[in-house]
Amino acid sequence: MKNYQFNPGKNLFRKGAKASFLVVMPLIFLLLTFLFSCNYPTTPQIETSPYPGKKEPGSPPASEENIGEFFQKKATNLTFPSEHKEKEYEVGPEDVLEITVWDHEDLKREVVVSREGVFSYPLIGTVSANGLTIEKLEQEITKRLAGKYIIDPQVTVIVKEYKSKKVFVLGEVGGSGKGPGTYPLTGKTSLIEILTLAGGPTKDAGSEVIIIRPRNRSSNPVTLEQVGKEDQVIRVNLRKLLEGDTSQNLYLEPNDTVYLPRAAYFYVYGQVKNPGKYNLEKDTTVLKAITTAGGATEKAAVNRTKVVREREGKKEERRIELTAPVEPEDIIIVPESFF
Incomplete structure (x- = not known):
């Protein structure tokens, strides 16, 4: 027959340890569940691509998407030459014009508009051309020749050289030739048209185009360091423009400076x-x-x-x-x- 010795301290310790274990384990489980189920409270959600590791349709990777290459692909879709653009051009000082009258070869002339905006033409003398569109100038010459000198004259005026209105292009341009320089305005001319004339952005150009519009007419480009309080500075996001935001395809004004900073x-x-x-x-x-x-x-x-x-x-x-x-x-x- 075995002898059982009762030890109240030992039994009490075992009961206490068992009770502590039963209380602590659920608490640990609840804590771990909470940690794994909650999100970090201050972390905004990251936008993820639906094409992990692959190029999204229509969106080439950044290494291929420099603004110069992007411009060469998209710019032609944003250039809409007007059929009447030449007729809408406003004549100014130093422009070179060619004037012809149908069936009157002796009246064909190449004239230079003076600084005062006038030129001389056979039979009718001095013609004030400054500010007239080509269409209005044709009508003016026709009116003065008609009846007195020629019956029903057919007058044509062509701009041989655009010299009165120009813009300056500086910075990272010349991706496909040409480059920084002075470019003529041949009527209503958009930003895309001028950048195209300059060869487009280089591969190192940034997406922002800065247009400096001086209050006072200047025959030289204006840099950012030279901008005055009354000069207007316009910033255009070229990438958005090329993606279809045509509201940024501004028409340029004479003596604007267009600047493309390096990216x-x-x-x-x-x-x-x-x-x-x-x-x-x-x-x-x-x-x-x-x-x-x-x-x-x-x-x-x-x-x-x-x-x-x-x-x-x-x-x-x-x-x-x-x-x-x-x-x-x-x-x-x-x-x-x-x-």
Whole structure:
């Protein structure tokens, strides 16, 4: 027969440990369930591509999408030459005109409009042409020749050289020839038309075009450093224009300066689908930069994103908010999640 010795302290300890275990385990389970089911409260949702790792239809990767190549593909769709453009041109000083009268070869003349806006023509003498459209000028010469000198004259005026109205193009242009310089306005001329004349943006051009419209007429281009208080500065998003926003395809005015700055860049590395170098667009945030790089991968810890930024010649790495603006040459790093 075995002897059983009753030990109240030992039995009480066992009962207490068992009770503690039964209380603690459900709490641990609830805590783990909560951690795995909740989202980080301050992390905005990253836009992800429906084509992971692949090019979206109609959207070439950034490495192929520099503004110069994009311009050459799209610009022709936004140029609509008017059949009446030449007739709508307003004559000005220094323009060279060719005037012919049908069946009167002796009246064919090439004339230069003077600084005062006039020129001399056989039979009718001085003609004031400044501010007249080509169509109105033809009507004026016809009126003065008719009856007194010629019965029913058929007058044609052609602009041989456009010299009275011009614009200046500076910066990153000349992607397919030509380049910075002075270009004539041959009537109502759009931004796309002038950029096309200049050869289009280079591969290093940015997406922003700056148009400087001086208040006082200037025979020389005006740089950003020379802009006066009364001068108008217009900024155009060329990429949006080429994508179809024709409201930005402005008509230029005489003595406008069109400036295409060199593109600014940023870099995205780490847990994104398409790491690399990208053009810095206006108002780009860290969140938009990650989206531009294809979005975050499944392993990304987006809320721990860092930026490497140069300050006073030294590169510094620090955490950054997803809503913070991206600066030129920023290196954005999306780390891997621990879980």
